[in-house]
Amino acid sequence: MLALKRIIPASLAILIALAAAACGAGAPAATPTPTNTPLPTVTSTPEYTPLPPAPPTLELQQRPSLPPPTLEGYMDVGGHSLSYQCFGEGSPAVIVEAAGGDKPTLSLTWSAVILGVLPTTRICIYDRANHLTSQDVAEELHVLLGKISVPGPYILVAHSLGGWHVRVFAHLYPQEVAGMILVDTTPTYPDAAVTYATAYPTYSPDETAGIAQNRMSEADVYSGSMLPSYDGLDMKASNEQVRQAGSFGDIPLVVIGRTLGQQDLPGLDPATLDILAKVLLKILADQATLSSKGVLEVATTGNHFISLYQPQIIIDAITRKVQEIRGH
Numbered sequence: 001m002l003a004l005k006r007i008i009p010a011s012l013a014i015l016i017a018l019a020a021a022a023c024g025a026g027a028p029a030a031t032p033t034p035t036n037t038p039l040p041t042v043t044s045t046p047e048y049t050p051l052p053p054a055p056p057t058l059e060l061q062q063r064p065s066l067p068p069p070t071l072e073g074y075m076d077v078g079g080h081s082l083s084y085q086c087f088g089e090g091s092p093a094v095i096v097e098a099a100g101g102d103k104p105t106l107s108l109t110w111s112a113v114i115l116g117v118l119p120t121t122r123i124c125i126y127d128r129a130n131h132l133t134s135q136d137v138a139e140e141l142h143v144l145l146g147k148i149s150v151p152g153p154y155i156l157v158a159h160s161l162g163g164w165h166v167r168v169f170a171h172l173y174p175q176e177v178a179g180m181i182l183v184d185t186t187p188t189y190p191d192a193a194v195t196y197a198t199a200y201p202t203y204s205p206d207e208t209a210g211i212a213q214n215r216m217s218e219a220d221v222y223s224g225s226m227l228p229s230y231d232g233l234d235m236k237a238s239n240e241q242v243r244q245a246g247s248f249g250d251i252p253l254v255v256i257g258r259t260l261g262q263q264d265l266p267g268l269d270p271a272t273l274d275i276l277a278k279v280l281l282k283i284l285a286d287q288a289t290l291s292s293k294g295v296l297e298v299a300t301t302g303n304h305f306i307s308l309y310q311p312q313i314i315i316d317a318i319t320r321k322v323q324e325i326r327g328h
Contacts, residue, residue: 063108063308064115070122071150077129077143084126084148088118092178092325093150094318095141096125097169099160099305100231103127113157113307116315121322124150128165130232134241137233138169142176153178155321157314159307161186161231164242167290171245179252179321180291183306183314187283188243195283201275210272252324253291254317257284261302 071086083105086093094117098104104125117123126144128137145152153176158166163185170177187195197216201207260277262268268276281298288294297317303309 064111066108066111066114067118071124071148073148075144075147077140077147080129082126082129082140082144084124084144086122086124086148086150087114088120088122090121091151092121092153092155092322094121094123094155094157094322095145095150096123097128097137097141097156097158097162097166098125099162100233102159109305110307112311113314113318116311117318120319122150123318124148132232133234134164134168134238135172137165138172141165141169142173145176152176155179155181155318155325157181157183157318158185159183160304161233164188164238167242167248168245170248170251174249174251177248177251178325179254180248181254181256181314181317181321182287183256184258184304185255185287187287188239191243191286192283195286196279200279208269208271210269211275214272214276247289248291250292252321253288253294254321255284255288255294255296256299256306256313256317257281257296258299258304258306259302264302 066085066087069085069087070089072084074081074083083103085105096104096110096113098107098109102109104110105127110125114123114125126141129140132140145154155178156166156169158181160183163182166180166182170180197220200215201211203212203215257280260273260280262270262273281296284298285296288296297313299306299310299313301309307314
């Protein structure tokens with residue numbers, strides 16, 4: 001989560017919402033960052049795919065129940081155990097890396113997506129441990145997948161802070177990644193702040209007060225700091241690990257974002273809200289350039305938990321990737 005100084009609430013809110021909305025806290029020791037392997041230069045522009053409106057679905061008490069898993073249990077990954085569940089059969093297997101603080105085997109936040117994917121291929125969820133860096137999470141997931149006999153390469157689907165962990169996983173084990181889907185995932189610092197500042201319109205004498213107040217100066221961008229820990233994660237060490245991991249080369253990538261609306265920033269004037277929504281889109285588009293095969297899609301929901309409120313966009317992205325990989 002970003003904690004930038006001297007920025008008024010609306011512009012801070014958009015960065016915080018991007019960074020890790022609705023997640024938990026803690027504090028571990030850092031581990032060495034992975035060595036960055038040079039990857040091909042990205043020259044493509046991500047495609048922006050507008051989507052038709054979809055109704056919100058699945059309030060907390062309405063999350064669907066799941067059939068019995070085809071695989072489940074607890075697996076020791078080096079001093080502690082991780083709970084996991086897999087549904088359906090087939091390959092490539094889909095591996096879900098949930099948001100910070102989310103335990104998907106208990107929360108059912110991915111139930112609708114699982115139900116939509118399991119007729120097509122295997123999809124697995126797990127509850128990661130706390131007190132880790134993103135590299136620790138990636139390494140433990142690698143051990144888990146090896147022990148439960150779910151062969152790769154995988155389609156990695158990540159939400160929010162989980163995006164950091166799969167980005168490091170793809171760097172450490174690129175041959176085990178067939179595709180990636182990043183769902184409203186956390187950007188790195190100060191990269192998102194730089195994009196915010198450079199994408200924001202320059203001064204105009206007829207601009208609204210809201211537009212003027214939400215502009216970030218260079219001093220604002222670089223005077224920020226990160227929370228030391230979040231969801232038990234060493235944020236500073238993990239942020240640097242993700243930045244060092246770099247791009248994904250030609251690993252197929254779908255970035256799914258949400259539509260910023262009045263409900264996200266109540267009281268903000270429409271002109272400023274429109275600008276902030278466009279800045280958010282630019283930050284998401286930057287994530288899509290992490291791969292030379294990156295595509296940007298935007299959900300119509302403004303809710304951070306797209307897996308609950310517009311799961312079909314995730315189901316469709318996964319299904320397309322499975323079909324592409326199988327050569328359909």
